[in-house]
Amino acid sequence: MTNFSKAAIIGGGVIGGGWAARFALNGIDVAVFDPDPEAPRKIGEVYANAERALRVLCVAPLPKPGTITYADSIAEAVEGAQWIQESVSEVLALKHKVFAEIQASAPDTLIGSSTSGFKPSELQEGAVNSGSILVAHPFNPVYLLPLVELVPSPATSPETLAFAEAVLPPLGMKPLVVRKEIDAHIADRFLEAVWREALWLVKDGIATTEEIDDAIRFGFGLRWAQMGLFETYRVAGGEAGMKHFMAQFGPCLTFPWTKLMDVPEFTDELVDLIAGQSDAQSGHHSIRELERIRDDNLVGILQALKVKPWGAGETLAAYEKQLREASFGGTVEHDASKPLPLHTARVLPEWVDYNGHMTEFRYLHVFGDATDAFLTNIGMDSAYMARERSIYTVESHIRHVQEVAAGKPLALETQLLGYDEKRVRLCHIMREAETGEVLATGEHMMLSVDTKAGRATPLEEPVPARLAAIWEGGHKDLPAPDFAGRAIREI
């Protein structure tokens, strides 16, 4: 990875705060410059939301967070930073003034602008060093949505773009390089088109803000979370294919489906109409509540997309893999004087039954994953399996101690209860990660098998040596939990 340890945030609103949280929660130190005395409070609130959401999102440990400090000047903020993110108001003259101040002390450091609409060449006008400036346009909430539109101008240096492309994926983000600069880049052109059309529908009394939102989120919004426009239409075209689809719907472009020529006038009446309808629709939730609902839903959607994995779920899977590898590094030596903390999990929405509790068989799902983590740790890796050897669970005894709700963080600890030439006996305790409360216990007998011959076979190195290290290292002296070796009692 490129050397990236400090970011400067110029402008600490919702977007700047979101960048600050994304950076800091990934271990990057952040210096913020914002003359607003309220900035630390506002960023603190964004950070709290971000931390809450990311800890639920990732089935992998986050690194030690970076610090967030508040600088008295732009010069102080940018000192030592490898990435400077500008998120001030959408006023070109203000952005030029900020860039001049940044480049007075850090002319060669990457400056990403969060601008929704300006082209990078507009931002670069009058700059000391245009080469280090590009658009890095994120989407709110910056700490959860992966997309960053990276827009270089011809004057942006290839090194600047390459650095941006390298830095973002390890933060769980998805850089999308826009080939040619254009007003509003890509996504905001779509948003603007929909926004303009929606204002007409409200103004003309066709639909309220709530009805418009429902027309999106009960229909095509569900499609666009996973496939975009073209792939969705490719599927809709079915066997006949994309050309057929286009032949069918192409001509609609000339139908009077949209207000092509007009821009609704932004009168006080229209603003009041929309603000009033929005109050009626959402006013019973505070903004803070809506933010959390939004974040919880985004977490659930991203995790749902991770199953395949697909789209933003693929970004999440890669991010988690990297976090896990950074935290483990393959087989780690653990303190064998106590049970091994080898697995954590989070109760996914689809693991929950109609009572809102984790379904019975998902307990075994989690225990199975914990067993896999143990087996990986004792050397049953892909090389081991390539020799047509594996270790199967032949018996499980589960005690469901507590109901578990969706979203709960789970921490597993694993104790080796014994082993011989062909068998391994172990138990797991599943705890609520934050409170430590015991939720369930599992006891399992594993058998070493020759997968080709389909019969039991002795365990092979390095497994016996690793088992011995855990056993002799302390597990043989640990008392067996009271549930181990017990049968289900007769009634």
Next chain:
Amino acid sequence: MTNFSKAAIIGGGVIGGGWAARFALNGIDVAVFDPDPEAPRKIGEVYANAERALRVLCVAPLPKPGTITYADSIAEAVEGAQWIQESVSEVLALKHKVFAEIQASAPDTLIGSSTSGFKPSELQEGAVNSGSILVAHPFNPVYLLPLVELVPSPATSPETLAFAEAVLPPLGMKPLVVRKEIDAHIADRFLEAVWREALWLVKDGIATTEEIDDAIRFGFGLRWAQMGLFETYRVAGGEAGMKHFMAQFGPCLTFPWTKLMDVPEFTDELVDLIAGQSDAQSGHHSIRELERIRDDNLVGILQALKVKPWGAGETLAAYEKQLREASFGGTVEHDASKPLPLHTARVLPEWVDYNGHMTEFRYLHVFGDATDAFLTNIGMDSAYMARERSIYTVESHIRHVQEVAAGKPLALETQLLGYDEKRVRLCHIMREAETGEVLATGEHMMLSVDTKAGRATPLEEPVPARLAAIWEGGHKDLPAPDFAGRAIREI
């Protein structure tokens, strides 16, 4: 509920087939008219996708499916139907012809049109009975996306609209009544605006189809699956509120962010450019694969939104609740002189691990379903649960005897091992349904709980009486299987 037992589908493409599947899988008989000889095959494929997706989507049993038959004429198809759905090509003269033929035999039956663009008053031109005609515009895939835009004209009768509004929610759908008819209703106006803008971006070489899709699905598409445009912006506006947001972004409407005045010409070059980019983007997946990926993702997203529940997840929650309530109450008498054959299953493809064998925890999945079948049989139905009583599994002992491959038919038999005032102990044997080979065994302890107080409570009638009937009817004299009451052996 309104009396609704038969639907007629006129036009059996992707949309008509989606309606047919949505209706039939909810127990409605369907008659299809489509002169295409391929229609039964095409609808069969849509139905197979729909069945697969709905069975995973719903944590509740679907009703016995309705039949799908193919009629030789419109008159035959519409006979006895309470809902007639027209999904023929977007050609107004063709739709008029179809409506005339329908109303020649069924002038008073509701006709919903799947039209994307026509206004209901246009559809009604020349109709025998305009009162029974309205737009009922669904979204693909019709069997998963809840939204249906219901658009009446002034001539549509209030009874027609009221019937449509009453019929759709029990099918898991979300009717959205559009206040005033307008070309393309609501959602397709947005889709058209985005489509037009996207065509420009491709034509001008700003972005490929894949980049455009990524700009949607890694960013605002994830927001729109849950909140629409206005609620998203309300949150983005933060503490300053909706008016502030509008003051900030309102003026952008006059910026050159979208191609306001122009419609891209639909040349062969543009069609080839887009079809070629789409092939490069998605061509490595067949349409069938993409459909299943889309459906799996939609299922995951809908289930994620059900946690809160929020938006389309709220629709799903209500749908499941209704399905569960409709399913209970069917206790069957069984021969209690032997173990009870209460459950069968088939190993689904997604139950299988990378070795091609049923994953460990799916054994408990099947045993859990067998336990549910037993509990339903002894009277734990929705009425029982409505009294805040339930029966939870507190302990399970599973023996994995054989590997099980995808597609295997499973037959379960269940033996009552004992019970007392608060507890039930039972075991299941899982066999290969055809050979009778034992694949796994399960022993389970169940506890009667007060779900409100969260503690054990005595079983309530009719459960104790049903248990007694099975016990005294013969299970008390059955020998306990050798695995029952055993612990996992120490090594």
